[in-house]
Amino acid sequence: MMPTIPVDPERRRQVAAAMRAVLPDRCVLADPEDTRPYECDGLAAYRQLPMVVVLPDTEEQVLAVLKVCRELHVPVVPRGAGTGLSGGAQPLADGVVISTARLNRILRVDAYSRSAVVQPGVRNLAISEAAAPLGLYYAPDPSSQIACSIGGNVAENSGGVHCLKYGLTVHNVLRVRVATIEGEMIELGGAAPDAPGLDLLAVFIGSEGMLGIVTEVTVKLVPKPAAAQVIMASFGDVASGGDAVASVIAAGIIPAGLEMMDRTSSRMVEPFVKAGYDLDAAAILLCEADGTALEVAEEIERMAAVLKEAGATALTVSRDEGERLRFWSGRKNAFPAAGRISPDYYCMDGTIPRKRLAHVLERIEQMEDTFGLRCANVFHAGDGNMHPLILFDANQPGELDRAEAFGAAILALCVEVGGTITGEHGVGVEKIDSMCVQFGARELDAFFAVKRAFDPEMLLNPNKAIPTLNRCAELGAMRVHGGALPFAHLPRF
Structure with missing residues (x-):
């Protein structure tokens, strides 16, 4: 948990007054009770009260806000709907949050x-x-x-x-x-x-x-495709399910969707959504075909044959559009369903080669014993983007720390098998330390060079996504000698 920093009241009054000079009063929030809803995004374990929040109505107002921030040297944190899961929209105590919620046409x-x-x-x-x-x-x-x-x-x-x-x-x-x-x-x-x-x-x-x-x-x-159907394939163990993903792609089939859920995630979702999942299976795959009716029928037949060959214990094909949508509703509600079985959960996001799915799932299962926490696994399996949901109770001393360490270990595993520490959730503040595991000094310098080209004063969302070399050295992920890094990927774990 990152400690919060108090907001300087005098600085807040100064910045709020400058913002009200270029925006309607209703577009500026400065009182703590008004800015509280913006203290975090979907990564609620990390919170910080912003100094000021602005909600511009027009492009011209966005430019005016940025001009004020540049002149006063105030950091700026952009915010969309606040659904992000990596702390990318986490405010700064000395910064302005620009919400784009009213630019909604x-x-x-x-x-x-x-x-x-x-x-x-x-x-x-x-x-x-x-x-x-x-x-x-x-x-x-x-x-x-x-x-x-x-x-x-x-x-x-x-x-x-x-x-x-x-x-x-x-x-x-x-x-x-x-x-x-x-x-x-x-x-x-x-x-x-x-x-x-x-x-x-x-x-x-x-x-x-x-x-x-x-x-x-x-x-x-x-x-919009003329037709679509989903196969729900059941497997007796997660390794077989992981291998089946690689088999589908190896057969030259590119499904519209190819998702995987383990038994823990299926059982937490089913009472919530009633999607019709096989609760006895150790893992299920959702494989969708879309296109014309003939194309869908042919692809469903091909996928079913591959899945049976890969060891599927049962196959269920959606019979109508309602059942297809229920299958997908279960997968898309995996995150909120986690709240039914655990006081808190920590959603990770890494990407691995498809052929290493089975190995990674087995390693995560071992990590559950190491860290003493449960993990429900849901995957964009077709492109190797994994979303382990680490279940914990923040009210229990040490559990949040163990959840964070568990997540960092999963990301290190992603790098180890040839993958990357993120797929679609971004780095934000959540994975900034894990960036030190994956990237060396030259790569980080290149990232900062791009950043400086757009933002020479480093005011836009500072201290997110790209770690400094000093940070990596302090974390022990890099050995720095004379400004050089002889080992670009020295593991932390």
Whole structure:
């Protein structure tokens, strides 16, 4: 748990007055009871009361806020819907939180270009709802899509259960309009298949609010499939389920969705959602096919054969759209369902090679004994993005510390097997120490060089995502001698 820092009352009055000079009074929150709802994002174990919160209504107001922050040298923390799980929107005691919640208009939906232009506060699911009359939808579908905003999705490069076939946010955003800390509006990407110059759009997506404030996003829309079905495949052990994922991909099949849940997660979800899961299975896979009716029938048949060969003990194919949606509802409600069986949970996010799924699941099971905590495993199995849910009780002395150590050990394992410490939740403050496990001095310097190019004064979301070299050295993850790091990946555990 990170200790909170008291807010300087005099500095708060100064900054709030400066903000009210450029914004309507209703757009500025400075009293502690008004700023309290912004003290954390979805990572509630880390909290800090912000100095001031602003809620601009327009792009011009965003620029005005950034100008004030630059002149007063006030750090800025961008915030979308607050559903992030890595502390990326955690405030600073001496900083301003810019909420984009009121920039929430869908500006245009175009059937001919299959695109939509939206402001950053628009909910992910609202884009698909607006495009539905045209037979189109926005493909990335994070579990929080009913609440999360497209601006936050851009910041974290969010995915979802259908990202295997349709890609992450970076594959579905055509253009972003960005307010820089220096008071300029820039556009990255464009409506054409390619844009001139360096591909800064890909650099910006996933930058966690460290490079600029998104004010407008152009997203790609795709046709709604004519048909879709899901196979629920049961396995007697998690290793067989993990191996089956690799077998499906090796067979040349790219499902619309390929998700895995272990018995712990299935049993915590079923009473909550009544999805119809096999509660006797050690692991279940959800494998979806979409397309025309003939394409779906053929792919379901092929996947069923592969899954049987891989050791599936039972196969259930969704009989109608309602059952298909129930299967997915169970997977998408895994996080809230954890609250039914545990006072607290810690959701991790790492990515591993698909072929190492079985090995990693077995190692996590061993770690449960090591740390004395339960772990429910849910996976975007098709692309190796894992979301272990570590169950603990923060009221019990030492359990939060053990949960954090458990999570860090899982991330170190991801690196060990050739993966990475994040997939779609970002680094934020949660994984900043684990960055020291994965990256060496030259890589961190390159990250900071990009940061300085956009934000030379280091005011945008400082102390998030990229650890300093000193921090890594102090943590013991790097041995520094004469400014050099002879061992780029010296493990901490």
